[in-house]
Amino acid sequence: MSKYAVLNTEFPKVDALERALGTAKYAADYFMPNMLYSGVFRSTVPHAYVKKLNLDKARALPGVAAVLDYTAIPGKNRFGIIVKDEPCLVDDKIRRYGDALAVVAAETQELVDEALELIEVEYEELTPVKSFEEAMAPGAPIVHGQTNVHAKKHLEFGNVDEAWDKCDVIVENTYSTHILSHMFIEPDAGLAYLDEQGVMNVIASTQNPHYDRNEVAAMLGIPMNRVRVKQATTGGGFGGKLDIGVQLHVALLAWHTRRPVKMVRSRTESTMVSSKRHPITMKCRTGATRDGKLVAVDVVMTCDAGAYGSYGPAVIGRAPVHIVGPYECPNVRCDAVFAYTNNPMCGAFRGFGVPQAAVCHEGQMNALAKALNMDPIELRLRNAHKVGTVIPTGQTLTESVGFTDTLLKAREKALEVMPEAMARLKTE
Amino acid sequence: MNKITVHCTVNHKPVSVEIEPNKRLLDMLRVNLGLTSVKEGCSEGECGACTVIYNGEPVTSCCILAGQAEGADIITLEGVSVDGKPDVVQQAFIESGAIQCGFCIPGMILTAEALLMKNPHPTMEQIKEAMSGNLCRCTGYKKIEEAVALAASRM
Structure with a gap:
């Protein structure tokens, strides 16, 4: 019971x-x-x-x-x-x-x-604005009002610029997610x-x-x-x-x-x-120490938000906050710009931008594991949120942090149902 | 437009319906007969929400003209439950947590009923194949497959 x-x-x-x-x-x-x-x-x-x-x-x-x-x-x-x-x-x-x-x-x-x-x-x-780049180009047709900038956010935690010297390894990648219908x-x-x-x-x-x-x-x-x-x-x-x-x-x-x-x-x-999932491009630089501890994450996030605002202001608030996912990192910066275009309107879609951010932070963890020649699950465990972690918003996590337990269970299950793939993780 | 009269059996009762010849079986069931459990999701036979049992087979009623149903034996979800109580398949869907938004469920249950009429003890592979024409956007199918298996185990 x-x-x-x-x-x-x-x-x-x-x-x-x-x-x-x-x-x-x-x-x-x-x-x-x-x-x-x-x-x-x-x-x-x-x-x-x-x-x-x-x-x-x-x-x-x-x-x-x-x-x-x-x-x-x-x-x-x-x-x-x-x-x-x-x-x-x-x-x-x-x-x-x-x-x-x-x-x-x-x-x-x-x-x-x-x-x-x-x-x-x-x-x-009128000339249609078909992408984020077109929306930001000088002399671009304006979709609403005076500017095609629909929303901007800046997240700053720690001191990213000073942190790179402390990194043994730095990986840089750009990730793009696509527009999606519910x-x-x-x-x-x-x-x-x-x-x-x-x-x-x-x-x-x-x-x-x-x-x-x-x-x-x-x-x-x-x-x-x-x-x-x-x-x-x-x-x-x-x-x-x-x-x-x-x-x-x-x-x-x-x-x-x-x-x-x-x-x-x-x-x-x-x-x-109907609204669509925001397609987000994330240009990301991640630095870590030799033993796999995250030191700094710096992201430029851009998005073609479509013709109307919808939940864009909420999505741009959440995606940067989650840009390092469930991992501890003392120095984080994210600059996000969402633009109006003449494409379909983007809005709320299960997770408000957080799934898009996951494509970036998980991609970076895999890239980092490869660069360090480390088991990608071990790398994640070393950086996992725990009670006491301070996240990039400044909040200290005081309870209900289940990520490590979840990851250990997932590894156990994966070893059971997909042993070959798990063996490949070690060698790749 | 001159109307036609369609005679068929719907949910075990003979009916005759006067209807415009350009209407689909889906329209006849929903509008003329008020059987709104039959859902319209895509209007082109892709999603399976409008599935009915038609002469023993699960078919998408959006792809059949009402006039084609002359003489047919048709069962909708309203004809499955007994005195407003769920039958064994409906009960299994409830217990398995297979129902979320519920819009695909009439089609799902009728496809399952048609399968179990012909094959009361299907394998999981047979269940998956039989259910493959019905789309669900909420559950991820696992619980739906488990519901069909649970129903089969009780037959």
């Missing part, structure tokens, strides 16, 4: 039964009487001014209840989880492929699709309706109903107590449903049509416009 009531005991997941029976209601499973279907007209260029947007033909199609552009927004046309830099519907300019230009509500999904085909747009295209199995979906009290109700596939409520209220220009957001059973998010999905668009259409409006994104649309 465990000495705890919960830890080390097994419980069935609290809502597993309804999911096993198929009775759990996901956002697309809601249907209401008199409900309209809806869709979004999106840009097919990454960076442009809208010269002309002709909604007349779509509006004239019988069965179409509303075709709206940004002029229909009663409140604020800027949202975003940390920085309010994304429009509900484009007003000034298009910043990425797939930016929303107009929304349509109609009696059937087929009519929605037909109406979307009838919308005509003329672009005045590919949650349930495409984004939602439904909005005004109830008899005039409260805007939104039922959605979301990880952030409380944030959604603020955004919907601000967009409609109504107090928060006039908006209710209900999280439907949600089919995976992994951070990708922290940013608002269909919620603003269905709320705007329900506001104007005074009817329930449902929107379900296709897999293509969901993948195109």
Whole structure:
């Protein structure tokens, strides 16, 4: 028996039964009487001014209840989880492929699709910014405001510059991680309706109903107590449903049509416009003593954060802090710059930049082991966090530091299930 | 568009459904019959979330037109549970911790049911092969495979 009531005991997941029976209601499973279907007209260029947007033909199609552009927004046309830099519907300019230009509500999904085909747009295209390097180049087109620098962080611990003299070995490498889609199995979906009290109700596939409520209220220009957001059973998010999905668009259409409006994104649309994992490049210099103790780590971190901020300010806060991973190092410096570009927006994705940092610190540990001709697990054990370790934020770890035990267990298991690979570790 | 009438058996009961001929079996089950356990994940037969048992075989209902289902015997997750209680496969999924977000689970369970109808004592390799057309983004599959094995052990 465990000495705890919960830890080390097994419980069935609290809502597993309804999911096993198929009775759990996901956002697309809601249907209401008199409900309209809806869709979004999106840009097919990454960076442009809208010269002309002709909604007349779509509006004239019988069965179409509303075709709206940004002029229909009663409140604020800027949202975003940390920085309010994304429009509900484009007003000034298009910043990425797939930016929303107009929304349509109609009696059937087929009519929605037909109406979307009838919308005509003329672009005045701008040179797109396609990478971090392009964003930082002198004279680069500016994606937002005055500069393409979206966020910057500087981490300084100990004295890196003075530490190199104390190192017997220095390894330098550059690591790049790629952009990645969450590919949650349930495409984004939602439904909005005004109830008899005039409260805007939104039922959605979301990880952030409380944030959604603020955004919907601000967009409609109504107090928060006039908006209710209900999280439907949600089919995976992994951070990708922290940013608002269909919620603003269905709320705007329900506001104007005074009817329930449902929107379900296709897999293509969901993948195109939901956030992505930040692709981060880390140029890293690591120094250690002959017996494998880390002395200094110096990293320059750059990132193409895409067209909108999303969780970028949180990711850039965490990736540098974790740049040496679970290893003690008395001298650490990290300079990070995230840039706006016209690529897909990057946001929260399981770990907020920490997995990207792991590619760097684990790569460096392997490189260091090779340079020192040392067992890579032994090298990690020599540097492992323990109670009393001071980490690069200045915090002293006082309890619950399980890394050494975990690594020893992992080594034990690896020797059992993959002895050949473990033998190679010694010789490589 | 002129509607067609589709006659088939759904969850052990005969039904006839009036539906536009361009609708998929997925639409017929979800919208016309209200069987919303059938999930739409990719709309092109890749993810397996819309799997139903169709004449004894697990098939993706997004790739079948409603009209093709004339005379077919179709089972969705609603037709598996007995009086709102989980059957042996559903129970095994719950106990094994195989369910996280749950969106893939109707398809997973139906694929497992179809396997166990034909082969009540599959090997782990046979389970993995049978389940390979159903994607899960949360669990990493191990617990799903264990759930199918647990169900088989109780049959």
